[in-house]
Amino acid sequence: MEGNKGYTVSETGGVMIVYRCEDSVESIYTAVYQAYEERRNHGDTILCLTDDPVLFGEDVEVKADGEKTRRVMNTLVRRFGMEDSRHLTMALASEDEEKAQAVYRTIVEGLRVKCRRGHLFDNLADYQIHKAFVLGRGVSTEVGHQLQFLRFQELDNGVLYSKIGPKNDVLAFLMPHFADRLPIENFV
Numbered sequence: 001m002e003g004n005k006g007y008t009v010s011e012t013g014g015v016m017i018v019y020r021c022e023d024s025v026e027s028i029y030t031a032v033y034q035a036y037e038e039r040r041n042h043g044d045t046i047l048c049l050t051d052d053p054v055l056f057g058e059d060v061e062v063k064a065d066g067e068k069t070r071r072v073m074n075t076l077v078r079r080f081g082m083e084d085s086r087h088l089t090m091a092l093a094s095e096d097e098e099k100a101q102a103v104y105r106t107i108v109e110g111l112r113v114k115c116r117r118g119h120l121f122d123n124l125a126d127y128q129i130h131k132a133f134v135l136g137r138g139v140s141t142e143v144g145h146q147l148q149f150l151r152f153q154e155l156d157n158g159v160l161y162s163k164i165g166p167k168n169d170v171l172a173f174l175m176p177h178f179a180d181r182l183p184i185e186n187f188v
Helices: 025-037 066-080 082-091 099-112 127-149 171-181
Strands: 016-020 045-048 057-061
Touching: 016 025, 025 045, 025 066, 025 099, 045 099, 066 082, 066 099, 082 099, 082 127, 099 127, 127 171
Parallel strands: 016 045, 016 057
Antiparallel strands: none
């Protein structure tokens, strides 16, 4: 049953486990790792980016862990393919407060049904999978627009400068492109 903000209400009627994450890929993927490592009932598990209280919820603070993040990302690529893995990461670059839960539930469902590579987002009738898909697509579209329309101007000291005001956290997706295109330039 869906609660407010799309969070899943406890399917067993028991205590909800609420992983309190920072708004970062590392923190969210660490929480995903912990939920599997601790063998949580995924129907009774929430990944949350806010401090909003959850009725009958037991909070678990998440400390980002690079090794756990790397392991989750490797599993995502291996099980779902590079494109779907990247799409999940783009969804996490969204400014939406519900992104952690949407990505978590999408991963859980993909692993549960053993979906084939490239088919993680086939079940768009599922609220959380649809949400993760829409968030990833929105970030991808914004990245494409930034790549097409972003222009640099040269400052007096020779540094190339461009001011942007993206809706989502797209910088991690823009930097590799410009680092490749402007390898000998200093740019901000």
